[in-house]
Amino acid sequence: MRLENILFSHSLSQPEKTALICGENRLNWGDLGNRVRSVARGLAARGIGSGDKVILYMSNQIEFAEAFFGVLATGAVVVPATTRISPHELAYFQADSGAGLIICDANLAEKVAAEVSVGAEIYTVGETISDFADFSCLRQSGTTPLPPIPLEQDEAAILYTSGTTGQPKGVVLTHANILVCHGYMNAVEWGINGDDIYLVVSPMAHRAGMGRMINALMLGGTLNILSRFDPDDVLSIIEREQVTVLGLVPTMCRMMMPVLEADPQRAASLRRLAVTGEAFPVPLKERLIALLPNLEIVSFFGMTEAGGVTGLMHREQFTHAGSVGRPCPGVEVRITDEDGRDVMDGEAGELLVRAGRPGAFTVMKGYLNNPEQTEAAFSDGWFRTGDMARRDADGYLYIVDRKKDMIVSGGLNIYSKEVEQTITELPGIADVAVIAVPDDVFGESVVAVIEPEKGAVAPDKNQIVEHCRQRIAGYKKPKYVLYRSELPRNATGKILKRDLLPWAVAEITATTDQAKVAS
Structure with a gap:
Protein backbone atom coordinates (compact mmCIF):
# COMPACT_ATOMS: atom_id res chain seq x y z
CA MET A 1 0.00 0.00 0.00
CA ARG A 2 1.56 3.25 -1.18
CA LEU A 3 1.05 6.75 0.21
CA GLU A 4 0.46 8.51 -3.11
CA ASN A 5 -2.33 6.09 -4.04
CA ILE A 6 -4.26 6.99 -0.89
CA LEU A 7 -3.87 10.68 -1.77
CA PHE A 8 -5.15 10.01 -5.30
CA SER A 9 -8.16 8.19 -3.85
CA HIS A 10 -9.13 11.21 -1.74
CA SER A 11 -8.61 13.54 -4.72
CA LEU A 12 -11.20 11.54 -6.69
CA SER A 13 -13.76 11.11 -3.92
CA GLN A 14 -13.76 14.71 -2.63
CA PRO A 15 -12.28 16.92 -5.37
CA GLU A 16 -13.88 20.18 -4.19
CA LYS A 17 -12.88 19.88 -0.53
CA THR A 18 -9.96 22.06 0.57
CA ALA A 19 -6.81 19.99 1.01
CA LEU A 20 -4.05 22.53 1.69
CA ILE A 21 -3.95 26.10 2.99
CA CYS A 22 -0.80 28.21 3.29
CA GLY A 23 -1.32 31.92 3.87
CA GLU A 24 -3.56 33.20 1.07
CA ASN A 25 -3.01 30.08 -1.06
CA ARG A 26 -5.58 27.28 -1.09
CA LEU A 27 -5.64 24.04 -3.01
CA ASN A 28 -8.54 21.62 -3.21
CA TRP A 29 -8.15 17.87 -3.28
CA GLY A 30 -8.85 17.56 -7.01
CA ASP A 31 -6.18 20.10 -7.89
CA LEU A 32 -3.72 18.56 -5.43
CA GLY A 33 -4.08 15.17 -7.10
CA ASN A 34 -3.58 16.73 -10.52
CA ARG A 35 -0.50 18.67 -9.40
CA VAL A 36 1.09 15.61 -7.83
CA ARG A 37 0.59 13.67 -11.05
CA SER A 38 2.00 16.52 -13.14
CA VAL A 39 5.13 16.74 -10.95
CA ALA A 40 5.55 12.98 -11.20
CA ARG A 41 5.38 13.19 -15.00
CA GLY A 42 7.94 15.99 -15.00
CA LEU A 43 10.31 14.04 -12.78
CA ALA A 44 9.87 10.90 -14.88
CA ALA A 45 10.66 12.90 -18.03
CA ARG A 46 13.98 13.83 -16.38
CA GLY A 47 14.84 10.22 -15.70
CA ILE A 48 13.65 9.97 -12.09
CA GLY A 49 12.19 6.55 -11.41
CA SER A 50 11.96 3.61 -9.06
CA GLY A 51 14.49 3.74 -6.24
CA ASP A 52 16.03 7.09 -7.24
CA LYS A 53 16.54 9.73 -4.53
CA VAL A 54 15.27 13.32 -4.61
CA ILE A 55 16.17 15.87 -1.94
CA LEU A 56 13.58 18.39 -0.72
CA TYR A 57 15.43 21.25 0.99
CA MET A 58 12.38 23.42 1.49
CA SER A 59 10.55 25.46 4.07
CA ASN A 60 6.91 24.70 4.89
CA GLN A 61 4.73 25.45 1.86
CA ILE A 62 2.18 23.84 -0.42
CA GLU A 63 4.93 22.90 -2.88
CA PHE A 64 6.55 20.68 -0.25
CA ALA A 65 3.51 18.37 -0.14
CA GLU A 66 3.19 18.57 -3.92
CA ALA A 67 6.83 17.56 -4.43
CA PHE A 68 6.81 14.94 -1.64
CA PHE A 69 3.98 12.95 -3.19
CA GLY A 70 5.11 13.67 -6.75
CA VAL A 71 8.43 12.00 -6.00
CA LEU A 72 6.67 8.99 -4.47
CA ALA A 73 4.39 8.65 -7.51
CA THR A 74 7.45 7.92 -9.68
CA GLY A 75 8.60 5.16 -7.33
CA ALA A 76 11.48 7.36 -6.17
CA VAL A 77 12.45 8.09 -2.56
CA VAL A 78 12.14 11.45 -0.81
CA VAL A 79 15.13 12.77 1.14
CA PRO A 80 13.60 15.63 3.16
CA ALA A 81 15.98 18.15 4.74
CA THR A 82 14.90 20.96 7.01
CA THR A 83 16.23 24.37 6.00
CA ARG A 84 17.64 24.66 9.51
CA ILE A 85 20.58 22.52 8.45
CA SER A 86 23.44 24.15 6.57
CA PRO A 87 24.17 23.63 2.85
CA HIS A 88 27.42 22.00 4.02
CA GLU A 89 25.40 19.34 5.86
CA LEU A 90 23.07 18.97 2.89
CA ALA A 91 26.05 18.17 0.67
CA TYR A 92 26.72 15.09 2.79
CA PHE A 93 23.09 13.98 2.44
CA GLN A 94 23.36 14.31 -1.32
CA ALA A 95 26.65 12.44 -1.58
CA ASP A 96 25.53 9.66 0.76
CA SER A 97 22.09 9.17 -0.80
CA GLY A 98 23.26 9.64 -4.38
CA ALA A 99 20.36 12.01 -5.03
CA GLY A 100 20.45 13.28 -8.59
CA LEU A 101 17.92 16.05 -8.13
CA ILE A 102 17.42 18.71 -5.44
CA ILE A 103 14.37 20.91 -5.00
CA CYS A 104 15.18 23.83 -2.71
CA ASP A 105 14.06 27.30 -1.67
CA ALA A 106 15.36 29.87 -4.13
CA ASN A 107 17.36 31.78 -1.52
CA LEU A 108 19.38 28.63 -0.77
CA ALA A 109 20.18 27.56 -4.33
CA GLU A 110 23.54 29.29 -4.81
CA LYS A 111 24.88 28.04 -1.47
CA VAL A 112 23.69 24.52 -2.25
CA ALA A 113 25.34 24.60 -5.66
CA ALA A 114 28.61 25.77 -4.08
CA GLU A 115 28.62 22.96 -1.52
CA VAL A 116 27.40 20.03 -3.60
CA SER A 117 30.45 18.49 -5.22
CA VAL A 118 28.70 15.59 -6.93
CA GLY A 119 26.56 16.63 -9.88
CA ALA A 120 22.85 17.10 -9.19
CA GLU A 121 20.11 19.08 -10.92
CA ILE A 122 18.80 21.91 -8.75
CA TYR A 123 15.25 23.26 -9.03
CA THR A 124 14.16 26.30 -7.05
CA VAL A 125 10.88 27.14 -5.33
CA GLY A 126 9.91 30.79 -4.95
CA GLU A 127 11.49 33.58 -6.96
CA THR A 128 13.14 32.77 -10.27
CA ILE A 129 16.94 32.59 -10.02
CA SER A 130 19.15 32.79 -13.09
CA ASP A 131 21.22 29.65 -13.76
CA PHE A 132 18.63 27.49 -11.94
CA ALA A 133 15.49 25.82 -13.25
CA ASP A 134 12.22 26.73 -11.55
CA PHE A 135 10.08 24.12 -9.79
CA SER A 136 7.23 24.94 -12.18
CA CYS A 137 9.32 23.34 -14.93
CA LEU A 138 8.66 19.99 -13.26
CA ARG A 139 4.91 20.35 -13.71
CA GLN A 140 4.15 18.53 -16.93
CA SER A 141 0.61 18.37 -18.25
CA GLY A 142 -0.81 15.41 -20.07
CA THR A 143 -2.44 12.06 -19.44
CA THR A 144 0.47 9.74 -20.17
CA PRO A 145 0.44 6.98 -17.55
CA LEU A 146 3.48 6.72 -15.33
CA PRO A 147 5.54 3.53 -15.50
CA PRO A 148 4.35 0.88 -13.00
CA ILE A 149 6.33 0.74 -9.77
CA PRO A 150 7.86 -2.63 -8.89
CA LEU A 151 6.23 -4.25 -5.88
CA GLU A 152 9.56 -4.67 -4.13
CA GLN A 153 10.19 -0.89 -4.15
CA ASP A 154 8.69 -0.15 -0.75
CA GLU A 155 11.02 2.66 0.38
CA ALA A 156 9.39 6.08 0.77
CA ALA A 157 11.78 8.40 2.62
CA ILE A 158 15.29 8.71 3.99
CA LEU A 159 15.56 10.93 7.06
CA TYR A 160 19.05 11.83 8.22
CA THR A 161 19.72 11.78 11.92
CA SER A 162 23.05 12.53 13.57
CA GLY A 163 24.69 9.62 15.32
CA THR A 164 26.84 9.39 18.42
CA THR A 165 29.88 9.25 16.13
CA GLY A 166 28.91 12.59 14.62
CA GLN A 167 28.35 11.16 11.14
CA PRO A 168 24.71 11.53 9.96
CA LYS A 169 22.87 8.29 9.28
CA GLY A 170 20.15 7.90 6.69
CA VAL A 171 17.10 6.24 8.24
CA VAL A 172 15.24 4.30 5.53
CA LEU A 173 11.48 4.43 6.06
CA THR A 174 9.04 2.42 3.99
CA HIS A 175 5.55 3.42 2.90
CA ALA A 176 4.26 1.05 5.57
CA ASN A 177 6.42 2.67 8.27
CA ILE A 178 4.89 6.07 7.59
CA LEU A 179 1.34 4.94 6.90
CA VAL A 180 0.92 2.55 9.83
CA CYS A 181 2.17 5.12 12.33
CA HIS A 182 0.59 8.34 11.07
CA GLY A 183 -2.29 7.08 8.97
CA TYR A 184 -3.64 4.33 11.22
CA MET A 185 -2.20 4.24 14.75
CA ASN A 186 -2.51 7.99 15.34
CA ALA A 187 -6.04 7.94 13.96
CA VAL A 188 -7.18 5.13 16.25
CA GLU A 189 -5.37 6.26 19.39
CA TRP A 190 -6.00 9.99 19.10
CA GLY A 191 -9.47 9.87 17.60
CA ILE A 192 -8.62 12.03 14.57
CA ASN A 193 -10.19 11.68 11.12
CA GLY A 194 -10.93 13.24 7.75
CA ASP A 195 -13.36 15.76 9.23
CA ASP A 196 -10.57 17.40 11.23
CA ILE A 197 -8.75 20.57 10.24
CA TYR A 198 -5.04 20.26 10.95
CA LEU A 199 -2.25 22.78 11.48
CA VAL A 200 1.42 21.94 11.01
CA VAL A 201 3.92 24.34 12.58
CA SER A 202 7.03 22.12 12.78
CA PRO A 203 9.19 21.71 9.64
CA MET A 204 7.48 19.24 7.33
CA ALA A 205 10.93 17.88 6.48
CA HIS A 206 11.25 16.77 10.13
CA ARG A 207 9.58 13.55 11.35
CA ALA A 208 7.16 15.42 13.66
CA GLY A 209 5.99 17.88 10.99
CA MET A 210 5.85 15.13 8.39
CA GLY A 211 3.66 13.17 10.78
CA ARG A 212 1.07 15.94 10.91
CA MET A 213 1.12 16.24 7.10
CA ILE A 214 0.55 12.50 6.77
CA ASN A 215 -2.20 12.57 9.43
CA ALA A 216 -4.15 15.12 7.40
CA LEU A 217 -3.53 13.86 3.88
CA MET A 218 -3.87 10.13 4.53
CA LEU A 219 -7.12 10.67 6.44
CA GLY A 220 -8.54 13.08 3.86
CA GLY A 221 -8.60 16.14 6.10
CA THR A 222 -7.59 19.75 5.52
CA LEU A 223 -4.02 20.80 6.31
CA ASN A 224 -3.04 24.35 7.24
CA ILE A 225 0.66 25.00 6.73
CA LEU A 226 2.56 27.62 8.73
CA SER A 227 5.85 28.55 7.09
CA ARG A 228 7.47 29.84 10.28
CA PHE A 229 6.40 29.40 13.90
CA ASP A 230 5.01 32.57 15.44
CA PRO A 231 2.62 32.32 18.43
CA ASP A 232 0.25 35.04 17.22
CA ASP A 233 0.20 33.60 13.68
CA VAL A 234 -0.64 30.18 15.11
CA LEU A 235 -3.64 31.54 17.01
CA SER A 236 -4.76 33.63 14.04
CA ILE A 237 -4.87 30.52 11.83
CA ILE A 238 -6.62 28.44 14.50
CA GLU A 239 -9.27 31.13 14.91
CA ARG A 240 -9.77 31.87 11.20
CA GLU A 241 -9.76 28.27 9.94
CA GLN A 242 -11.29 26.64 13.05
CA VAL A 243 -8.39 24.25 13.42
CA THR A 244 -9.19 21.13 15.47
CA VAL A 245 -5.86 19.25 15.57
CA LEU A 246 -2.46 20.76 16.37
CA GLY A 247 0.98 19.27 17.00
CA LEU A 248 3.54 21.10 19.14
CA VAL A 249 6.65 20.58 21.21
CA PRO A 250 6.57 21.91 24.81
CA THR A 251 8.86 24.80 23.86
CA MET A 252 6.22 26.06 21.42
CA CYS A 253 3.54 25.67 24.09
CA ARG A 254 5.55 27.86 26.46
CA MET A 255 6.00 30.52 23.78
CA MET A 256 2.27 30.53 22.99
CA MET A 257 1.03 30.93 26.56
CA PRO A 258 1.14 34.76 26.77
CA VAL A 259 -0.97 35.28 23.62
CA LEU A 260 -3.24 32.36 24.49
CA GLU A 261 -3.85 33.66 28.02
CA ALA A 262 -4.70 37.08 26.58
CA ASP A 263 -7.63 35.61 24.62
CA PRO A 264 -8.18 31.82 24.95
CA GLN A 265 -11.35 31.96 22.82
CA ARG A 266 -9.14 32.32 19.76
CA ALA A 267 -8.24 28.63 20.16
CA ALA A 268 -11.65 27.35 21.23
CA SER A 269 -11.98 25.11 18.15
CA LEU A 270 -9.01 22.93 19.16
CA ARG A 271 -9.98 19.44 20.31
CA ARG A 272 -6.67 17.52 20.08
CA LEU A 273 -3.14 18.62 20.91
CA ALA A 274 -0.32 16.17 20.14
CA VAL A 275 2.88 16.91 22.06
CA THR A 276 6.29 15.32 21.63
CA GLY A 277 9.98 16.13 21.71
CA GLU A 278 10.69 16.42 25.44
CA ALA A 279 9.05 16.02 28.83
CA PHE A 280 5.78 18.00 29.01
CA PRO A 281 5.77 19.83 32.37
CA VAL A 282 2.64 19.36 34.49
CA PRO A 283 2.24 23.11 35.27
CA LEU A 284 2.16 23.82 31.54
CA LYS A 285 -0.49 21.13 30.99
CA GLU A 286 -2.58 22.58 33.82
CA ARG A 287 -2.44 26.08 32.37
CA LEU A 288 -3.47 24.82 28.93
CA ILE A 289 -6.41 22.77 30.16
CA ALA A 290 -7.60 25.61 32.39
CA LEU A 291 -7.69 27.89 29.35
CA LEU A 292 -9.11 25.29 26.93
CA PRO A 293 -11.32 22.87 28.91
CA ASN A 294 -12.51 21.07 25.76
CA LEU A 295 -8.96 20.33 24.62
CA GLU A 296 -7.58 16.80 24.98
CA ILE A 297 -3.82 16.37 25.17
CA VAL A 298 -1.95 13.33 23.92
CA SER A 299 1.80 13.09 24.38
CA PHE A 300 4.00 10.42 22.89
CA PHE A 301 7.53 9.11 22.79
CA GLY A 302 8.90 8.30 19.38
CA MET A 303 12.05 8.11 17.31
CA THR A 304 12.89 8.60 13.65
CA GLU A 305 13.99 4.96 13.52
CA ALA A 306 11.11 3.46 15.50
CA GLY A 307 8.13 5.71 14.85
CA GLY A 308 5.64 6.08 17.69
CA VAL A 309 6.67 3.89 20.61
CA THR A 310 4.46 4.94 23.51
CA GLY A 311 1.50 7.22 24.13
CA LEU A 312 0.03 8.99 27.14
CA MET A 313 -3.65 9.75 26.69
CA HIS A 314 -5.47 12.79 28.05
CA ARG A 315 -6.90 10.99 31.08
CA GLU A 316 -3.38 9.89 32.06
CA GLN A 317 -1.65 13.27 31.78
CA PHE A 318 -1.91 13.88 35.53
CA THR A 319 -2.22 10.36 36.95
CA HIS A 320 1.10 9.39 35.30
CA ALA A 321 2.57 12.80 34.54
CA GLY A 322 6.20 11.67 34.62
CA SER A 323 5.64 8.78 32.24
CA VAL A 324 5.97 8.67 28.45
CA GLY A 325 2.97 6.34 28.49
CA ARG A 326 2.38 2.72 27.61
CA PRO A 327 3.42 1.03 24.37
CA CYS A 328 1.25 1.82 21.36
CA PRO A 329 -0.96 -1.12 20.32
CA GLY A 330 1.11 -3.57 18.28
CA VAL A 331 4.44 -2.24 19.57
CA GLU A 332 6.45 -4.57 21.79
CA VAL A 333 9.04 -3.28 24.24
CA ARG A 334 11.74 -4.85 26.38
CA ILE A 335 14.01 -3.33 29.01
CA THR A 336 17.34 -5.12 29.22
CA ASP A 337 20.61 -4.94 31.13
CA GLU A 338 24.04 -4.75 29.49
CA ASP A 339 24.05 -8.51 29.01
CA GLY A 340 20.75 -8.42 27.10
CA ARG A 341 18.67 -9.90 29.93
CA ASP A 342 15.24 -8.50 30.78
CA VAL A 343 15.19 -6.51 34.00
CA MET A 344 12.46 -6.56 36.65
CA ASP A 345 9.75 -3.89 36.76
CA GLY A 346 11.11 -0.79 38.45
CA GLU A 347 14.69 -1.44 37.35
CA ALA A 348 16.38 0.67 34.67
CA GLY A 349 17.80 -0.76 31.46
CA GLU A 350 18.01 -0.08 27.74
CA LEU A 351 14.68 0.22 25.94
CA LEU A 352 14.28 -2.17 22.99
CA VAL A 353 11.40 -1.92 20.50
CA ARG A 354 9.87 -4.34 18.00
CA ALA A 355 6.85 -4.16 15.70
CA GLY A 356 7.12 -7.09 13.37
CA ARG A 357 9.79 -7.30 10.69
CA PRO A 358 11.89 -4.11 10.25
CA GLY A 359 10.28 -1.99 7.56
CA ALA A 360 6.94 -3.82 7.66
CA PHE A 361 5.13 -1.74 10.29
CA THR A 362 6.60 1.09 12.40
CA VAL A 363 10.31 0.29 12.83
CA MET A 364 12.69 1.45 10.08
CA LYS A 365 13.99 -0.83 7.37
CA GLY A 366 17.59 0.08 8.25
CA TYR A 367 20.32 2.67 7.79
CA LEU A 368 21.20 3.64 4.22
CA ASN A 369 24.55 2.31 2.95
CA ASN A 370 25.43 1.20 6.45
CA PRO A 371 24.92 -2.54 7.06
CA GLU A 372 27.30 -2.50 10.05
CA GLN A 373 25.33 0.16 11.94
CA THR A 374 22.04 -1.45 10.90
CA GLU A 375 23.21 -4.76 12.35
CA ALA A 376 24.42 -3.03 15.54
CA ALA A 377 21.07 -1.25 15.92
CA PHE A 378 19.11 -4.52 16.06
CA SER A 379 19.30 -7.45 18.44
CA ASP A 380 17.34 -10.46 17.19
CA GLY A 381 14.87 -8.13 15.47
CA TRP A 382 14.60 -5.72 18.41
CA PHE A 383 15.63 -2.12 17.75
CA ARG A 384 17.98 -0.78 20.40
CA THR A 385 16.79 2.76 21.16
CA GLY A 386 19.81 3.77 23.24
CA ASP A 387 17.44 5.23 25.85
CA MET A 388 17.47 4.01 29.42
CA ALA A 389 14.00 3.35 30.80
CA ARG A 390 12.08 1.63 33.56
CA ARG A 391 8.57 0.15 33.61
CA ASP A 392 6.12 0.17 36.49
CA ALA A 393 3.74 -2.62 37.44
CA ASP A 394 0.96 -1.12 35.27
CA GLY A 395 3.11 -1.06 32.14
CA TYR A 396 3.87 2.67 32.09
CA LEU A 397 7.35 3.55 30.84
CA TYR A 398 9.66 6.23 32.22
CA ILE A 399 12.77 7.48 30.40
CA VAL A 400 15.42 7.81 33.08
CA ASP A 401 18.55 8.60 31.08
CA ARG A 402 20.01 8.66 27.61
CA LYS A 403 22.48 5.99 26.74
CA LYS A 404 23.22 8.04 23.63
CA ASP A 405 25.00 11.34 24.12
Missing part, protein backbone atom coordinates in the same frame (compact mmCIF):
# COMPACT_ATOMS: atom_id res chain seq x y z
CA MET A 406 22.09 13.49 23.01
CA ILE A 407 20.60 16.88 23.85
CA VAL A 408 16.95 17.78 23.20
CA SER A 409 16.49 21.53 22.65
CA GLY A 410 13.15 22.86 21.52
CA GLY A 411 12.09 19.33 20.61
CA LEU A 412 15.07 18.85 18.27
CA ASN A 413 17.76 16.21 18.79
CA ILE A 414 21.36 17.39 18.98
CA TYR A 415 24.17 14.88 19.29
CA SER A 416 27.07 16.18 21.36
CA LYS A 417 29.68 14.38 19.27
CA GLU A 418 28.67 16.23 16.09
CA VAL A 419 29.02 19.62 17.79
CA GLU A 420 32.32 18.58 19.43
CA GLN A 421 33.80 17.47 16.12
CA THR A 422 32.78 20.75 14.51
CA ILE A 423 34.36 22.87 17.26
CA THR A 424 37.63 20.92 17.26
CA GLU A 425 38.13 21.90 13.61
CA LEU A 426 39.23 25.27 14.99
CA PRO A 427 42.87 25.87 15.99
CA GLY A 428 43.94 26.39 19.60
CA ILE A 429 41.54 23.79 21.07
CA ALA A 430 42.96 20.71 22.79
CA ASP A 431 39.56 19.18 23.54
CA VAL A 432 35.92 20.10 24.04
CA ALA A 433 32.98 18.59 25.90
CA VAL A 434 29.44 19.46 24.82
CA ILE A 435 26.76 19.03 27.45
CA ALA A 436 23.20 20.20 28.15
CA VAL A 437 21.96 22.53 30.86
CA PRO A 438 18.30 23.10 31.76
CA ASP A 439 16.54 25.88 29.83
CA ASP A 440 13.20 27.36 30.88
CA VAL A 441 12.06 27.86 27.27
CA PHE A 442 13.79 25.18 25.19
CA GLY A 443 14.05 22.40 27.79
CA GLU A 444 17.82 22.09 27.32
CA SER A 445 20.54 24.36 25.95
CA VAL A 446 23.89 23.44 24.41
CA VAL A 447 27.03 24.23 26.40
CA ALA A 448 30.55 23.83 24.98
CA VAL A 449 33.32 23.53 27.56
CA ILE A 450 36.67 24.26 25.91
CA GLU A 451 40.09 23.00 26.98
CA PRO A 452 42.60 25.27 25.21
CA GLU A 453 45.86 23.93 23.83
CA LYS A 454 48.81 24.63 26.10
CA GLY A 455 50.49 27.88 25.07
CA ALA A 456 47.84 28.64 22.43
CA VAL A 457 45.06 31.22 22.28
CA ALA A 458 41.72 29.50 22.00
CA PRO A 459 39.03 31.05 19.79
CA ASP A 460 36.51 33.20 21.62
CA LYS A 461 32.80 32.47 21.95
CA ASN A 462 31.78 34.50 18.88
CA GLN A 463 34.30 32.68 16.68
CA ILE A 464 33.13 29.28 17.94
CA VAL A 465 29.45 30.08 17.49
CA GLU A 466 29.96 31.52 14.01
CA HIS A 467 32.02 28.50 12.93
CA CYS A 468 29.24 26.18 14.12
CA ARG A 469 26.65 28.30 12.34
CA GLN A 470 28.53 27.82 9.05
CA ARG A 471 29.13 24.09 9.44
CA ILE A 472 26.03 22.69 11.14
CA ALA A 473 22.39 23.61 11.74
CA GLY A 474 21.89 26.83 13.67
CA TYR A 475 19.93 25.15 16.46
CA LYS A 476 22.95 22.92 17.21
CA LYS A 477 25.35 25.78 17.95
CA PRO A 478 26.27 26.31 21.64
CA LYS A 479 24.31 28.89 23.60
CA TYR A 480 27.10 29.02 26.18
CA VAL A 481 30.87 28.63 25.72
CA LEU A 482 32.94 28.01 28.86
CA TYR A 483 36.68 27.46 29.32
CA ARG A 484 38.65 25.17 31.65
CA SER A 485 42.39 24.58 31.76
CA GLU A 486 41.68 20.84 31.97
CA LEU A 487 38.53 18.82 31.45
CA PRO A 488 37.79 16.22 34.16
CA ARG A 489 38.70 12.69 33.09
CA ASN A 490 38.64 9.19 34.52
CA ALA A 491 41.62 6.83 34.73
CA THR A 492 41.27 5.86 31.06
CA GLY A 493 41.15 9.49 29.90
CA LYS A 494 37.41 9.62 29.18
CA ILE A 495 35.84 13.02 29.86
CA LEU A 496 33.48 12.93 32.84
CA LYS A 497 30.56 14.96 31.55
CA ARG A 498 28.48 14.33 34.64
CA ASP A 499 31.11 16.11 36.70
CA LEU A 500 31.01 19.07 34.33
CA LEU A 501 27.27 19.68 34.63
CA PRO A 502 27.07 21.19 38.17
CA TRP A 503 30.17 23.29 37.45
CA ALA A 504 28.69 24.58 34.18
CA VAL A 505 25.36 25.43 35.79
CA ALA A 506 27.16 27.35 38.55
CA GLU A 507 29.32 29.25 36.01
CA ILE A 508 26.32 30.20 33.87
CA THR A 509 24.27 31.24 36.92
CA ALA A 510 27.12 33.39 38.25
CA THR A 511 27.60 35.08 34.87
CA THR A 512 23.86 35.72 34.58
CA ASP A 513 23.69 37.18 38.11
CA GLN A 514 26.65 39.46 37.38
CA ALA A 515 24.95 40.70 34.24
CA LYS A 516 21.79 41.52 36.23
CA VAL A 517 23.79 43.44 38.82
CA ALA A 518 25.66 45.37 36.11
CA SER A 519 22.40 46.36 34.45
